[in-house]
Amino acid sequence: MSTVTxxxxxxxxREEIELPLRKVAAYLDIDTSTLSKVxxxxxxxxxxxxxxxxxxxxxxxxxxxTTYIADKISKDFGGLEHLSEGLKEAEKQIKSKKR
Amino acid sequence: MSTVTxxxxxxxxREEIELPLRKVAAYLDIDTSTLSKVxxxxxxxxxxxxxxxxxxxxxxxxxxxTTYIADKISKDFGGLEHLSEGLKEAEKQIKSKKR
DNA sequence: ATTAAATTTGACACATCTGTCCAAAACAAT
DNA sequence: ATTGTTTTGGACAGATGTGTCAAATTTAAT
Numbered sequence: 001m002s003t004v005t006x007x008x009x010x011x012x013x014r015e016e017i018e019l020p021l022r023k024v025a026a027y028l029d030i031d032t033s034t035l036s037k038v039x040x041x042x043x044x045x046x047x048x049x050x051x052x053x054x055x056x057x058x059x060x061x062x063x064x065x066t067t068y069i070a071d072k073i074s075k076d077f078g079g080l081e082h083l084s085e086g087l088k089e090a091e092k093q094i095k096s097k098k099r
Numbered sequence: 100m101s102t103v104t105x106x107x108x109x110x111x112x113r114e115e116i117e118l119p120l121r122k123v124a125a126y127l128d129i130d131t132s133t134l135s136k137v138x139x140x141x142x143x144x145x146x147x148x149x150x151x152x153x154x155x156x157x158x159x160x161x162x163x164x165t166t167y168i169a170d171k172i173s174k175d176f177g178g179l180e181h182l183s184e185g186l187k188e189a190e191k192q193i194k195s196k197k198r
Numbered sequence: 199a200t201t202a203a204a205t206t207t208g209a210c211a212c213a214t215c216t217g218t219c220c221a222a223a224a225c226a227a228t
Numbered sequence: 229a230t231t232g233t234t235t236t237g238g239a240c241a242g243a244t245g246t247g248t249c250a251a252a253t254t255t256a257a258t
Binding site: 199200201202203204205206207208209210211212213214215216217218219220221222223224225226227228 | 229230231232233234235236237238239240241242243244245246247248249250251252253254255256257258
Binding site: 037042 | 233234
């Protein structure tokens with residue numbers, strides 16, 4: 001399975017449509033350097049970036065969020081033995097709350 | 100559905116078996132005050148607490164972790180529209196990695 | 199009501215995080 | 229090789245997080 005990091009995911013797409021970091025960073029209203037670090041996984045992405053990223057990279061917001069969440073969870077909780085069960089439980093609770 | 104916070108969960112159990120904060124905190128090797136804040140949700144629990152908590156509170160580690168994860172996820176990602184999908188995806192990736 | 203124990207509060211120190219700035223390096227094009 | 233552009237690196241400031249300490253409050257017991 002792939003397990004692509006968030007950084008790789010947006011970098012790949014950015015190169016695909018041939019936008020320089022400069023442009024994308026400007027659209028997100030952050031420094032070029034910051035975005036570079038996010039793409040290389042040196043820093044985590046802020047959730048604030050997700051919406052604008054989906055816009056300028058012409059990606060489905062749902063996919064962007066999904067990739068972001070999966071990546072962050074594996075980084076934040078990677079060490080826990082019972083992560084799978086915890087996620088299932090979290091899902092249940094979220095669904096029940098969404099009503 | 101309940102959606103019990105991690106703090107409520109361990110406080111309830113601690114009171115059930117009638118241990119003072121003092122004792123539990125000592126076992127976790129943290130200040131009483133810190134544990135008090137964790138129980139009341141004023142501060143997040145450190146993952147380091149989970150194992151010792153499960154021991155001194157005589158709880159299944161799996162349940163402790165699960166509650167911790169569910170709580171933290173809802174706090175960390177509460178705002179995202181596509182959280183459910185993201186969690187499913189994260190689960191998939193974790194499972195595939197566990198091989 | 200006093201005393202003792204348990205719990206909470208708030209100020210504090212120290213560490214970590216987040217993003218910026220600007221200089222350095224890598225890359226393209228000619 | 230020089231110039232222009234993109235990308236990266238590292239020092240930095242300000243914000244946020246983590247836990248401690250000591251004092252204040254609450255609770256329980258007598």
